[in-house]
Amino acid sequence: MSKKKTKAHNNMERMRRIDLRNSFDNLKKLVPVLSKSPKCSKVEILKKAEEYIRGLRGLEKKLQKEEQQLRLKLQQNKLRQEQVVAEQHLQLL
Numbered sequence: 081m082s083k084k085k086t087k088a089h090n091n092m093e094r095m096r097r098i099d100l101r102n103s104f105d106n107l108k109k110l111v112p113v114l115s116k117s118p119k120c121s122k123v124e125i126l127k128k129a130e131e132y133i134r135g136l137r138g139l140e141k142k143l144q145k146e147e148q149q150l151r152l153k154l155q156q157n158k159l160r161q162e163q164v165v166a167e168q169h170l171q172l173l
Contacts, residue, residue, distance in 0.1 A: 108114045
């Protein structure tokens with residue numbers, strides 16, 4: 081390989097490593113348990129990110145279930161309200 085190609089290849093590899101390092105730094109900032117840690121290995125960042133994502137997914141499922149229950153209660157309350165209005169209307173007749 082010529083010196084020019086070697087230099088270009090080395091530069092591209094350096095840029096790839098910088099991009100990879102920046103990506104890990106950005107991921108680390110997004111994981112609360114790691115965001116204030118001064119030094120973490122890449123494996124630790126990936127494992128903690130996985131734990132954090134699993135926790136978020138669990139929370140999402142819990143909140144979706146809670147939302148579904150609240151929507152059901154709202155629907156039941158609307159039906160009760162309609163029944164009360166209908167009964168009051170009948171009493172006025």
